Amino acid sequence: MSDVKWGMVVDVDKCSGCQACVIACMSENNIPINLDRDFTENRSIAWIRVERYWEGEYPDVKARFLPVLCQHCGNAPCEPVCPVYATFHNDQGMNIQVYNRCVGTRYCANNCPYHARYFNYRRPTWPETYNNYLNPDVTVRDRGIMEKCSFCVQRINAATRIAKREGNEDAIAGLQTACAQACPTDALVFGNLNNPNSEVSQLYDDERSYVLQESIGTQPNVRYLKKIDEHAAEKAHAH
Amino acid sequence: MQDRPTLTPTQINEELxxxxxxxxxRHALAFIPPMILISGGVAAVTILIYQGLWVTGLQRPAFWGFFIVNFVFWIGVSHAGTMISAILRLTQAEWKRPITRAAEVMTIFSLVVSLLHPVIHAGRPWRIIYWLLPYDFSRGIWPDVRSPLVWDPIAITTYLTGSILFVFTALIPDFALIRDQSSGLRKKIYGRLALGWRGTPRQWKLQGIFGLLMSALILPVFVSVHSIVSWDFAVSVVPAWHVTVYAPYFVIGAVHSGVSMVLTLMALMRWIFKLENYIWEDHFDAxxxxxxxxxxxWLFFFFLDFAYSFYTREEQELAVMERRLFEWPFNAITVIMVFTSYVIPIPLWLSRRVRRNIPLMFWTSILVNIGMWLERYFLIIPAIERKNELTFLWSNYVPSLIESLVVLASFGMVGFLLLLFAKVVPLVPAWEAKEGVIFREDVQFGEVTLPGIIKETEEENVW
Incomplete structure (x- = not known):
């Protein structure tokens, strides 16, 4: 399966900030329910989050949305700093988090330029009625453990198994992460970057595509699409 | 010229x-303040382990807080021992004699206390063994040597081993002295510890050679330990942590805070154990x-750190510098730090009268300790709060009571261990004190015979 390299493209122009991806991710990946206190303490967990920025001066103001998830960097700053190999790179271009190796130094989160890593400060709890809704394919993380977007690795693994068993690659080709599946505007596109026919690999090299914080040199597998503003330089200069 | 007490060996034995x-x-009462601090810390750590890390002020993106600041501070303090004993031994500064052991022992205890911090910091101490022990257990995975967090334990345990050897060999003659003066079980235990010391010329020679060798060998470790601790930060991609100046900056800051801590310790020892005959004003002066x-x-490096950011004009680094200099509470911290660790004490210390005024030296050294602790906070926290170019997750870290209690307890713990150590062996090496008496008589400058310690501290009066 090493001819597969998973990646995602986020079209910022299409994102309406509806947060469906956040909810989909939470129910897929057994993320504990964030209460008020988790937000006020800056300890909420959301493997994908929608950052909102305001553009322009009142009254001509626009809200801009930027979904941020783990960028699955090819040259990930979080990987070499972990003393116990709790995070490493696999042969499918993904940045893997191994929960039961994590000792909780939190160095990886410090070193992540995207704030894509989340720490379990509390032991996660759900109302009892929710117990049957938890995804049996995903480990529930205890307190003291770092977690982050896994590109829905459980779906990838399941599809790979099916493909191997049936000798049919279709199961892999149709694979979607929970966030991409839930996105009503198709702003999130997930797929195999090594397949030149996939939608994601075509969008990946689009002229609109850019990388978050490119100066750090993380070589992410997640890229963003944004309308090219020819006057951006002038606008920035005017400030 | 100062009056110096002439001490007989019996008097030295008795007083030390x-x-x-x-x-x-007075020894028993001295235990009380550290015990209070420690009990606070034990309660805090118990709550933390039972409840989880939410009882701290840690959050996103400030994943490191008071524990790491305090860890770096105590690693810094541990540099005093080597500074005082190894460097001063190699440069043959005679005045160091009475303060070497206290400084070396403080090195060991501050290292032990600092090693506790990452364990508390991770929140689940029972997991730490996977990280700290370079062994694969049943997991088939060895620690990742690329991680600075693996370099840390290696550097610190090397330094700890070296320091323990250093202290132990210096202790052997004193173990023998106590052995010879005691009976029963105590004699037996100290006899074992003295390793058959008889005080023969050969034994003295070997001990001296070992001391010199260790001094030379431990110097690279001395430089590397805090460099490696600084690389926890400098190796990361966090703006304003990611600077090459951090390693020398941390080392020199460590020596500053460590030697000031030795000053504090000297004043306290002199007061608690009545060591007026051994720790003189000359020592404070030196x-x-x-x-x-x-x-x-240290001040030079402080400015250099800013210079690097202003030179590159990288926006994120400038944001951190702006936070350090102008934003509450870091503007206050910066001002307090510069004043307590440089602007107030140094001009005072320029005056010989102040350097010989022990209470004043005590309080100014406390000021430096406060300043250097704040310096660690100043270096570590603002950068991590302003890590991201995307401003959405900028935040302010506010330490909780639990974290503050642990910090206070670390001071109590070092004090407690030192007091306990004083119960086992003298904090001023008796053999060095006696050797000092002999050396003092030997020094001659032309026709004038002068005490040995004069050589170092009062050159201007000699000629």
Whole structure:
């Protein structure tokens, strides 16, 4: 399966900030329910989050949305700093988090330029009625453990198994992460970057595509699409 | 010229060994403040382990807080032992004699206390063994040597081993002394510890050679330990942590805070154990002079750190510098830090009268300790709060009561261990004190015979 390299493209122009991806991710990946206190303490967990920025001066103001998830960097700053190999790179271009190796130094989160890593400060709890809704394919993380977007690795693994068993690659080709599946505007596109026919690999090299914080040199597998503003330089200069 | 007490060996034995053979009220009372601090810390850590890390002020993106700041501070303090004993031994500064052991022992205890911090910091201490022990257990995975967090334990345990060897060999003659003066079980235990010391010329020679060798060998470790601790930060991609100046900056800051801590310790030892005959004003004078140079070097690096950011004009680094200089509470912290660790003490120490005024030296050294603790906070926290170019997750870290209690307890713990150590062996090496008496008589400058210690501390009066 090493001819597969998973990646995602986020079209910022299409994102309406509806947060469906956040909810989909939470129910897929057994993320504990964030209460008020988790937000006020800056300890909420959301493997994908929608950052909102305001553009322009009142009254001509626009809200801009930027979904941020783990960028699955090819040259990930979080990987070499972990003393116990709790995070490493696999042969499918993904940045893997191994929960039961994590000792909780939190160095990886410090070193992540995207704030894509989340720490379990509390032991996660759900109302009892929710117990049957938890995804049996995903480990529930205890307190003291770092977690982050896994590109829905459980779906990838399941599809790979099916493909191997049936000798049919279709199961892999149709694979979607929970966030991409839930996105009503198709702003999130997930797929195999090594397949030149996939939608994601075509969008990946689009002229609109850019990388978050490119100066750090993380070589992410997640890229963003944004309308090219020819006057951006002038606008920035005017400030 | 100062009056110096002439001491006989019997008097030295009596004045230095009383805490070992008796338990006087002033020694017992000195245990109380550290015990109070420690009990606070034990309660705090118990709550933390039971409840989880939410009881701290840690959050996103400030995943490191008071524990790491305190860890770096105590690693820094541990540099005093080597500074005082190894460097001063190699440069043959005779005045260091009475303060070497206290400084070396403080090195060991501050290292032990600092090693506790990452364990508390991770929140689940039972997991730490996977990280700290370079062994694969049943997991088939060895620690990742690319991680600075693996370099840390290696550097620190090397330094700890070296320091323990250093202290232990220096202790052997004193173990023998206590062995010879005691009976029963105590004699047996100290006899074992003295490793058959008889005080023969050969044994003295070997001990001297070992001391010199260790001093030379431990110097690279001395430089590397805090460099490696600084690389926890400098190796990361966090703006304003990611600077090459951090390693020398941390080392010189470590020496500044460590030697100031030795000053504090000297004053306290002199007071608690009545060591007026051994720790003189000359010693405070000498350490004060040493600190003037070290503190000025530290100030140079303080400015250099800013210079690097202003030179590159990288926006994120400038945001951190702006936070350090202008935003509450870091503007206050910066001002307090610069004043307490440089602007107030150094001009005072320039005056010989102040350097010989022990209460004043005590309080100024406390000021430097406060300043250098804040310096760690100043270096570590603002950068991590302003890590991201995307401003959405900028935040302010506010330490919780639990974290503050642990910080206070670390001070109590070092004090407690030192007091306990004083019960076992004299904090001023008796053999060095006696050797000092002999050396003092030997020094001659032309026709003038002068005490040995004069050589170092009062050159201007000699000629």
């Amino acid at each position: 060994l009383w805490p070992v053979f008796s338990f006087r009220k 350490v004060g002079r040493l600190l003037i140079v070290i503190a000025t070097l």
